[in-house]
Amino acid sequence: MQTFFKHLFSLVLFFGIEKNVLAQSGLTKKEQLAFDKREKQLKKQFEQASLNWPAKQLYIRSFKQDGQLEIWVRNTMTEPFTLFKTYNVCALSGKLGPKRREGDLQVPEGFYYINEFNPNSDYHFSLGINYPNQSDLYFTDSKAPGGEIYIHGKCATVGCIPILNNPIEELYVLANIVRKQGQDFIPVHIFPVRFTNENSFKVLQSHIAQNSIYQDFTNQLKEVFDYFEQYKQLPIVGINEKGVYKVISR
Known part of the structure; x- marks a missing residue:
């Protein structure tokens, strides 16, 4: 039977049972320095928030108009996510609306996942987002949809999500830890606004x-x-054959 969906985001997250998150190989010197600096701090923050350490599952969501990026965590697939931390997004290029072509300076909107860990970024550390996804490819300029969208440090952007150096170190280390725990798929949802924020929602309404x-x-x-x-x-x-997002399982 032909499926209605060209592409499926399976948000089922797998995790392992490795406990010693620092007993790992393959880190660059810069990454190891960040781990040495941040791991104990993160553990303490989790304890203060009554969260189990280390986290095994991570979910990231960002709100363009509100200038915020949230970090949610949990340890099993059956338990609900808990908000761990909210970072400020220090700069925004473009305007509300999805990214549709290279050079439009837009931050994407939609449902993505981390597809790259870059310790050698010009913006300190960066985590790549898998833009363009199948929905984007349906709507974007087929010859030049753009790409190289990151969550990164510093405070400059041409379509990425900058959260300064200290926050990106924390997030980079935390994302690395859950990856070592077995989570290969770290979802990143980018929304135009926080829909429950009345002022932000009014701005969105003016755009639509x-x-x-x-x-x-x-x-x-x-x-x-x-x-x-x-x-x-x-x-x-x-994502259906016309690039439309559809919730297919709850």
Whole structure:
């Protein structure tokens, strides 16, 4: 039977049982220095927040208009995610709306995952996001959709998500730890606004008032946002043959 979905984001996260997160090989000198600096601090922060250490599953979501990036954690697939920390996004290029071509300075909007750990970034450390995904490819300029979208340090951007050097060190180490625990798929959801923030939502409404296509798109994003807000669990999201996000499993 032909499937309705060209692409499927399986938000099922697998994890192992390795306990000694620093007893690992393959780190660069710069990464090891960041681990030595940040691991104990993170452990203490988890203890203060009554969270189990080390985290085994990580979920990242960002809100463009609100200038925030949230870090959620949990240790089993059955328990809800718990908010660990919120970082400020220190700069934003472009405007509300998804990225549609190379050089448009837009930060993407949609559902992604970490696909690169870069300790040699020009922006201190960086975590790559798998833009363009299958939805983006349907709508973007096929010859030049753009790419190289990162969460990174410093405070400059041409379409990425900068959170300064100390926060990116923390997040980079934490993402590395859950990867060593077995989580190969770290989801990153990028929303135009925090839909529960009345002021931000008003800004979004002004953008979609004369743009029915963008209104439909933000409705797709809001469905996933609303589900997570209610249950603190991630639904499985598919992308149909017209690039539309669909929640297919709750």
